Amino acid sequence: MLHTAQPSNGQRHEADLQRAKPSWKRRSDDHVDYPPGSVDPIHRHNANAFVYVLEGTIVMQVRGGKEVTLTPGQTFYEGQDDVHVVGRNASKTKPAKFVVFLVKDKGAPVFVPTK
Numbered sequence: 631m632l633h634t635a636q637p638s639n640g641q642r643h644e645a646d647l648q649r650a651k652p653s654w655k656r657r658s659d660d661h662v663d664y665p666p667g668s669v670d671p672i673h674r675h676n677a678n679a680f681v682y683v684l685e686g687t688i689v690m691q692v693r694g695g696k697e698v699t700l701t702p703g704q705t706f707y708e709g710q711d712d713v714h715v716v717g718r719n720a721s722k723t724k725p726a727k728f729v730v731f732l733v734k735d736k737g738a739p740v741f742v743p744t745k
Contacts, residue, residue, distance in 0.1 A: 664688060664726040670717035674742050677734030679708040686726025691716035700728075710734070713744055 664686065681690065683700045691697040692712040699720055700706055708714055719726045732740060 661727065661729050664719035666719060666724055667722045668719045671743055672713065672715050672745060674713050674744050675708060675732055675740065676710055676738045676742060677732040678710055680731045681706040682729050684727040684729060686724055687720040688726045688728060689716055689718050689720050
């Protein structure tokens with residue numbers, strides 16, 4: 631069963647960066663809970679995405695890159711042109727948590743399903 635990880639509060643949110651240069655950039659930061667066995671569909675963010683693992687073990691990969699397994703304290707980067715082909719909780723029994731910080735064009739969608 632496919633499960634799209636969502637922020638722990640169930641909503642996505644955005645806020646202006648007060649000191650952003652240029653002014654059209656926005657940020658979005660979310661705490662994401664991956665339930666045991668959850669898997670993301672292939673997608674992109676149209677943003678620079680910085681992931682920091684808080685708990686558990688997650689597996690990430692962008693198209694053309696190597697699959698990586700991340701544990702608490704480790705990071706993952708997706709460029710604005712990257713397609714995220716693997717995003718999942720490595721465990722079928724334990725949850726995982728991470729925070730993702732996105733820097734994107736103002737008005738650009740946060741999550742774009744793709745092939």
